[in-house]
Amino acid sequence: MTLAPADWYSVRRAVNGKPSTYRCPFCNQHLLALTEHVLVAPEGDTTRRRHAHTTCTLDARRAGSLPSLEEWKATQPRPPSLLSRVLHRGGVAVDD
Numbered sequence: 001m002t003l004a005p006a007d008w009y010s011v012r013r014a015v016n017g018k019p020s021t022y023r024c025p026f027c028n029q030h031l032l033a034l035t036e037h038v039l040v041a042p043e044g045d046t047t048r049r050r051h052a053h054t055t056c057t058l059d060a061r062r063a064g065s066l067p068s069l070e071e072w073k074a075t076q077p078r079p080p081s082l083l084s085r086v087l088h089r090g091g092v093a094v095d096d
Contacts, residue, residue: 002025003025003026003040003042003050003052004042004048005042006042006045007043007067007072008044008067008068008069008071008072009040009041009042009043009066009067009068010040010041010044010068010069011038011039011040011041011061011066011068013036013038013039014033014037014038016033016034016051017033017034018033019032019033019034020032020033021033022037022050022051024037024051024052024053025040025050025052026052026053026056026057026059026060027053027056031052031053033051036054037051037052037053037054038051038052038053038054038057039051039052040052040057040066044069
């Protein structure tokens with residue numbers, strides 16, 4: 001099992017009281033539900049969430065392979081400013 005490809009990922013602490021076993025998508029090792037771990041959700045979609053070891057998740061974050069929403073937004077092009085849109089609509093070209 002691997003982590004679904006996505007532009008960004010949400011990560012939160014997992015709290016689980018049921019005795020289940022999961023497989024970490026980063027190291028492919030078993031993960032007991034009653035041990036401390038995190039949930040990783042591609043683009044915040046909890047229907048595609050995966051349980052992962054906290055240390056594996058931290059390693060993936062440090063390696064840059066698990067960007068947060070804020071980190072992803074910082075890489076996106078900025079929309080035109082309001083002034084630029086208003087002036088462009090009136091037929092005046094303006095550089096931002």
